[in-house]
Amino acid sequence: MPLLNGNAKKEEDFAGKKLKSLPNELLQRGGDAVKVDLQRNRLKQISGIAQLNNLTELNLSRNEFTDFPVDIRGLRQLERLYINQNNIKTIPENVFPSLEKLRFLKLSTNRLEKLPQDMNRCQYLNYLNLSNNCLKNLDPLVGLSHLKELYVERNQLAELPDLLFQNSSLTLFKANGNPLRKPPQEVCAGGLKDIQSYFAMLEANAPNVYTVKTMFLGSSMAGKSTLCRSLKQGRPVPVDEADRTVGIEISKVDSEGIRFFFWDFAGQEEYYITHHVFITAQAFVILAINLSSYNMDAQSFKENVGFWIKNLQLKIPDSVVLLVGTHVDQCTNENEVKEKKIHIEEQVKEMLETHTTNLEQQKKNFQEMEDSSSYCDQINQIERLTEYKLKVVDFVPIDCTKQGEIDKLLTRIKNEVLNKATFPSIEQTLPRIYYEVENDIQELLKNDDIAKHGIMNQRALLYELKSRHVTLDDNSLQLILQYLHRIGVIMWYKEIPELADSLFVKPSILISLFKTIVRHDLVQELNKISNAQLKSENALVIQKKKWISDYKDRASLNNVAIRILVRTELKENDITDEELIEEMVGSKKKEGSLLSLLKHFDVCLSTKHNSPLNPKANEFCPKKNWVPSNPIVYEPDACLFPSYLTDNKLVEIKWVSDNTEDLNIHVYFLPEIPYGFFHRLVIRTCSLYSPYWIGKDQCMLCCGDKRFLLRERCDEDSFIEIRCKESELETPEDIQKAWGVIREIMIRLNTLTEQWQGLCLTVHSPCKSNDCEAYFQWNDWQEWLEDTGANKFNIGQEEKLTCPNGHQRRTELLFPRTPDAST
Template identity: 60%
Template sequence: KEEDFSGQKLRTLPSSLLDKGKDLVKVDLQRNRLRQVNGIAHLWNLVELNLSRNELVEFPLEIKDLGNLVKLYMNQNSIKIIPEEIFPSLKKLQFLKINTNRLTKLPSDLNRCQSLVYLNLSNNSLKDLQPLVGLRRLKELYVENNQLVELPRALFRASALAVLKVNGNALPEEVCAGGLKDLQSFYSMLDDSSCSVCTLKTMFLGATMAGKSTLCRSLREGEPVPVAEADRTVGIEICEVDQDGVRFLYWDFAGQEEYYITHHVFITPQAFVILAVDLSSFREKVGFWINNIQLKVPNSVVLLVGTHVDQCEVEGEMMKKKNDIQEKVQQMLLDRRESLQQQRKNLEELEDVSLFSEQMREIQRLEEYVLDLIPIDCTKSEDIVWLQNHIKDLVSDKETFPFMEQTLPQCYQQVESTIHELVSDGDVPRHIMNHDDLLEYLQNKHSELDHEKMRLILQYLHRIGIIMWYMEIPDLKDMVFIKPSFLISLFKLQAIVRHDLVSVLGSISSRELKSENALQVHRSRWINDFKSRATLSNVAIRILVRKELQQSGIDDQEMIEEIVGTKKKTGNLLTLVQHFDVCLPTKQNAPLNPEAQEFSPNRKWEASSPVVYDLEGGCLFPSGLTNNNQVQDQWGQDNLEDINVQVYFSPEIPHGFFHLVIRICSLYSTYWIGQNQCLFSCGSKRVLLREHLTEDGDQFIEIRGKNSDLQKMWDVIKVVMMRLARLVQQWRGLYQFVHSPCKQRGCSEYFEWRDWQDWLDQSGSEKFNVSEEKMTCRNGHTRRTELLFPVS
């Protein structure tokens, strides 16, 4: 009744299969090299057929003769077109997977396959789903990662439809993410007054003094606008520019590294990034910016603009630098593309690929555009006008900007106008509103919009940068910043974005100190802690932020406390910066005692000191860390017999990644932290983490532990590696390799962990998959296995 020919590298159907004819009801032919399936019609009694992961380019015509088919798998082939008159013959077909192919359109008679309940068309190039209208029994439909710009409204009238996934199309992202319910709500708002809207969030990025502000303001005015050094951007500046029917929302980001790590608070998907490159000096790391844009801004398009052309001594010098930058960028993109292709290949070769389908889709989404570098002399009007026209041509290209033009209900623009009026009238001078209050105000103006519809509109306005509403953060979902520039001004008060923080702390008055029951001696400690440990007391942060709020005209004490916090509750602003890893929470007053007793479920645990329960606490700002002295003093010397695990990353470790590692390992102390090292303590056990960059350009994080109690040390390292693996999943395109280096002094060989993920997935104390009592490296050096791999 059933035959399994999967994974046998077949190029044609075996005669032993065809000879069984009507006796077969299920055949598995996945993971072969079939380009055609001649003779498949002989198996006319088939109920289930699996042809996934083959090399089919054409949809087999003979399948129309399999009238008893209930399940059909055609996914992960290279099929470009499906002929007509196939699906009307498959009257019993209920389940169809044809995702991950090259389909550009569907056969018009697909809707005559009336028994279909499940249909997966994801990862193709479809632009129209009209042939699906009329599938009355369809319950699940997956069309993710296609080229859809709209959906047939009649599709939502199918009462049976319960699951609809459309992420990764040129549709409003916030609507797609909400699934069927949000899609139904969105399409119910579309009416005859709906219009096509072209709105593009444009982010100006680049190193400090690269000319971003000059470029941004010149494009806004249509002529050269020189910007003095003293007038350069601090934080982020926002403006709106309308050009030939396209609305550009310009976000000019400061280039100093201390500002960079706050950018992720404001970055949203589907953006146009103009990356300024100083051709007169070329000191900045272009690769650094592009890599982080690709990892953090999904569906982005990056335009490289070479600036300061007027400061190049001769034209030949400028062209030489332009070509040099372009060559480096192209090589970097080639390396990244090859790395992603290898990662996809690794996943495709696994036994059960379906378990990694989401990860594979994420890899495919990394096909962002990086456009050729364009040199511009911002002192010449003709160059500015030319760049304006060039940008206009770019955004009108639907292949490059498939998400740019979207059809939106008229009410979207009406709600946006109402919010602008609310701000301009001065009714809300603080530019912050409680979500419920804002909702009530808007619904009084637009009574036809219920709660769900209004939520979709606010999510859209957040994505394009009109408002900031972090609904995914539980502590912030009730607060809406109806003018983002106000939130940005608050960020300027955080230690991480204040180059003059020490002097600002020194200027805190006695009256301001007394408002928090603090003394001059406390202020001195704040200054010393920031200088030596890059930490700042939450009390100091509350004083600084409260002062800024009051200077901004906010006298609502309840609102101020909600933003800055109290001694018993963290403020919303601190919650926000910690959520986006701008800073890490830390203890201020009590150094840890590595000899303290460990927690045991069978023994009452008592704190070694009452200050462990310090409610004040503070924040660690990683970019303020300049050395590893404290870590080295606590750790001491490395020993050859230390447990040593090296986790390599491809294509690279993203900027700021190491300090996120510290955060996700927070079940242990994070007291000893340096520039690129940190020391965790768990009772008498200590684990050191170091970030490395080899001479060849490989990057890895070293996990090192003392081997006094091997089993317990491996237990600690296992938790660290588990959390590290979870963190990597948030950075699309990263891949891990785990090694244990040879312990012989001077030897460069290593032992690769081939099944380290299986070890992390295990519960209890099962053995790692290593059987030898001792292991020998390629140079002949032997060590006990438990010093290299975790074993019971």
């Protein structure tokens, strides 16, 4: 039914009515309609819409338009237009000049290849969303003098028009997911100020540079370090087992005009939790496979190849992967090498084809549903995933002991990265000052004007650089330093307060510190702590034994142990500056900056004593001041590393058992839950709510007197389950409060998902009857997350919902719903 606002002007709601044409009752009202909601229908055209000549807001999102409805040009009072999530390929000229009052336009998730040249005639347009299209040019937007927000993410843009950024009104601009070379994506990632500064410094004949981040991945002892170091030095470099990579090693290689940044990742499983921090999009991945130990069976392929391909598909699905077979010299003969090569290539091909087939089948399933327009979001997400093409180039077996093989591989790599079809953004246009600043930093290191460890206060570095570039101010230099951080030349985590003033001109030192704590042989390192080191922290041998047992049994590590390990690593790197050591290591009174970094990357969180539930505890509400009923008591300086937990015993004891009447949400991941995702979600959530109990793949947390369970399930389907105890939901207010906590958890889950480009999520509410496998599809869950009021959201007007098997439950026990939704 249309919603009346109490006077002659009406707000008409026809959302989700399966309409194929405009309803006559709407057209008959003519000029009375001010706002019309026609989203989630089956509209392909809207003949007669111009009759609504007083319309100020029109929502046509999630319909079936393939052509832009030109009748819209008759709506001269229109101020807000939503026409996102359709299949529009072109917009004709002479539409936008008529929409003189248009201020808000959402055209995201269509198939637009170009914009009409007269689009800049919408002089009052201040919000424009063109994300998820196929645009290659933004020139028609130049001249929109009132434009404040512009979103062009995930298009096919190689260049941005500099005149667009001379618009003083523009305050927000996002362009990630484009093959940009002018400005490079690493500049755009800094936001509007970085882009404007880039164009201000760009010369007419600015040089082009070829830069590529090359990541060496593979299982432990696959020969990654041998490959990396041999390519760097241009000759065979054997690496002993004792000298294998711990954490990540970084090096820069210049070869015939191409700048390679080599990142050698350790292969032990303990380090996988940190890989997500440094693996970035548009990278060249060299996946090393030990052919001598490779068995031609499913398990061997899964461990040595499949695991890595799958994770790359989730994290950076637009990357290029070169398979390199190592340890060829240890194979029996050439036939063995050839057979294993063929087996791996066939398995990879099948794996990629299966991935594509599964996506297409899932899309088809949604399209064939009775109300397919309600599944537009899911269909569009899957279409986005199918557009990503993880490219696995031909397999290269190599004998790293031979000079000719090293030369051959290096030539192959150079030819691959120079292929613009494979690497469309390999060529970048940069102002000369960017190179000059980078060279200045290297010269300062060479001349010992920067300490050998490469850790420097940013103000001191700015002072040195300004003495060489007197025309540059601090802001311009800081933007250049941020660019160098994004390409891996330096590291500067200015978003972390404890690290905002510290620049790591040698990134390797930060990685060295990182790996003192996140490593495969941590127990061995703890055992090495000497009595003298213990005494320096006023600790005893018996305490060291407790640190080791806590780490083994509870995955927690005492901060005293962390300080000792980090201090030892710093001294091994010839760092003797006590003030710097104190800053990195921390003390009993202050947390060290390294620990702040680990927490920032969701690797660990501070542990707390978990007290019994307090029914009278103050309710926690995000973004509001909160005073605990009792002070939170921290364990004696310890951090929990959830990725090292081995069971769920403690969680299961506290949770006891499930109940069919629990609030229960299933968040499904297509194609699967990324490695380490669950524990990162747990860390983000438990930093908000306390007390908590964490296990291998389960976590229970509390808010007031309500208990919530997070559980990772990877059976036939991969999903994360979120539950709230039914016994603690006595009143409608209790239910709404519980949904509020679930919303906060799902906001963090959704935000975390953005770091994996290759993921698609769907959300179900299972039927609450025993042994019933039916579920309720939740299509608008993201709208609920975006609804800052939260009270406006209703999944429907019904008091109760019935599953396909006839079981009925109150709507508020299946979906968030305000108590007065039926009125």
